Amino acid sequence: MLDTLLPILIFAALALAVIGAGRRVRLWRQGRPARVDLLKGLAAMPRRYLVDLHHVVARDKVMSNTHVATAGGFVAAAVLMILVHGLGLAEGVLGWLLLLASATMFVGSLFVARRRRNPPSRLSRGPWMRLPKSLMAFSLSVFLITLPTVGILPEDFGHWILAILLSAVLVWGLGEMVFGMAWGGPMKHAFAGALHLAFHRRAERFGEGNRSTGLKALDLDDENATLGVETPSDFTWNQLLGFDACVQCGRCEAVCPAFAAGQPLNPKKLIQDMVVGLAGGSDARYAGSPYPDRPVGEHHGSPHGPIVAREGKALVDAETLWSCTTCRACVEECPMMIEHVDAIVDMRRFLTLEHGQTPGKGAEVLDNLIATDNPGGFDPGARMHWAADLELPLMAQQGQAEVLLWLGDGAYDMRNQRTLRSLVKVLRAAGVDFAVLGDEERDSGDVARRLGDEATFQSLARRNIATLSKYRFERIVTCDPHSFHVLGNEYGELGGDYAVSHHSTFIAELHDAGRLEFRAWKGGRVTYHDPCYLGRYNGEFEAPRNVLKALGIEVAEMQRSGYRSRCCGGGGGAPITDVPGKQRIPDMRMGDVQETGADLVAVGCPQCTAMLEGVVDSDADVRDIAELVAEALVDSAPSKVSKPRLAQQPLAEEVA
């Protein structure tokens, strides 16, 4: 009887899955067109899955092995089941292979079940709780049904009631694994995920050591295009596909600094809200952690309805989007390679460019950038006041230099001016041929872009590119990772291609070349904070550590360092929009510093310096790498200027 029943069941499930898949594809295609090489993407998919995706999943060894067994077993079992039971090709080795595949899958599903016994809060519950049972139902029923086929059990083993029972269990398994995959069950992640990998919007991020972190430019010449994303259908179709691939593992939630600070953002929920939006409905069925302090079930949306309402509630609250620090921790951690930050900036673009609703000090900062080319509204002619006594060589006078020193807006900030002075001292000690743009420099556009003001970003970028094109230099060195990222990764699309280095990279090279000599470190315990825009955005984890090592410092690493470094809270315009939470992100980061027992935290970013130094009652000092290097310089190194350093002796001290 099973011989007739099984093919019917299998092909019915497959047929329903095909219909469901068609409906799902229709949902994705509501999005805007995107230029994707479909065939090349499909061809690259297995490699992206087996290498790039596995690389991320394998950070959790147990889960990775569980997934390999379960998913690998399932794919093999499904294909073999169609051959053996669907088409009746039971001869030879096929049946045995099917037994092996389903047994492997069963073992995997046992581990899935174990993890679901006391799931961590980052995992979604709801339908996901039944998944291990469904996996077992599928693997066990396939295994048992195959036993008579290979002849271990007699063909007519058991009663017909047993056959009916087995078939019922198989229907459950098939329902979850095949039908559910295409109709929006938990297994949707496999179907959408595979296609998402194939048609990913950043194909260039795949492959060993490759990164793609620059935001994509908005076409401002097309006057009829919506600026940014207003409704879910304003995303490109492959972005919608990417949202649908989410497996709700909550790794993003676990690393999100805004979520930990109690701000109303949870990257996982955000992606799920986008899925609600693309299918239409309410978020009431979401079974994971909500946005902190925002109950589930009050928001609803549709593919062509607004994501953020001008007033009242729609799919997502504006504060959710403005809580993001664009630290990319979620993207780095996502095993599905979903691009959360792109989506958030797309939605911010609409709020800023169309509604004019940049919260907090956002509007003021953007007005300042438009009127004065710096976010603080300072006089552009005062940009070099900090270096009045340094006689810095100007590009306008020299026309060329080996190194163009990009100062960034930190030139207006008294704290960062200390870093800049140190960096100049180091460069002079090494005899580097460098020059600065001086008053010709403008803000790089980083903050404007991340606040969604693409128009101001492009205006600043184009003017900076025009200025840079007047001069000849081999590379740009900057102590601001945000400028580094924007100049290096985002100006290219607008016609400015430069070799850019962070000052830590450059100092490490100078030391390796023997152009700098350091005294031995005599201070206390030191830890190092990886700036997001240097580390995750640009993959520079080693150079700062090498510099510290050259200084004779042994870095006491924080638990979250390197690619898992926790944000200081200063990126993405977050200090400007200032969405309230339960605690402050920099406080948590200084807590991490304190755990290492360090007396000093070395940083390499003016934003991080400002955020971490703003933490009250902290035991650890915050120093930029340039400052540490400048202090450790041995004066015998080739030096053009050997003026006594005035900065060490403060000119005035507060006494009362």
Next chain:
Amino acid sequence: MRPETSINPGLEVTVLVSIGRHPVTGRARRADQDARGVELARSLEGAEVQLLHAGEQAETSEAALRGYLGMGFSELSLLEQPQGADVVPALAEALDAAAPHLVITGERAERGEGSGLLPYLLAERLGWPLVSGLAAVEGVENGVATLLQALPRGQRRRLKVRLPAIVTVDGAAPAPRQSAYGPARRGTFEALAGPVCHDEEWAEWQVQPARKRPKRLKIVKAASARDRFKAAAAKAEGGGGQVLTDVTPEQGAEAILKLLREEEVLR
């Protein structure tokens, strides 16, 4: 906090907008006070708001004018006037023809003559009442507007004015909303023709950057923090002021001249 306003169906409001000048860089922008005027008009629910600018359409000025469109307007009326023209006759004619109920404008322009006289000259020509330094329009009923006028040190005065009227706003009015790029880019200019009147006196003037005016130092000799606080929070004491009532224009002018001599404004 936005002032409470009633719904004003059919209330026609014209905001006169000029091209501003950023105090630090001198770049053209939406003028701060005019933008506050636009914001005030926007807060009148149900009102039909029109933007009117008199001047020439140049590339630099266009970006500044689009700043007003970005506050949520699809159109801006442009009364085309060559550079250096006296815009009062043209504005008066346009307002007379359009006959709005309420005209809102900033206290003074950020470039050009910037004398702050334009609203007064317009009011004189049109024969309309003028209220300066407005903080809010509280409501309009039966052709009478209830206005809240800002006085120094946060004081407010409620006034009732028969419409049509001209009102001016200064820094006391609510801050203008952010100008959004999308609507600013899409907005259009509707060109209006008007009489051109060359301002010959202005043409003869020499313009140069202003010197910073010397400030009178307020020397506080306070022993304690409490005294310092009291000194900082105290009202400026008028002291030598003098109120003249029922005097002839000649007597008034003489009194003003005497004061100017005393203060060494005139020598």
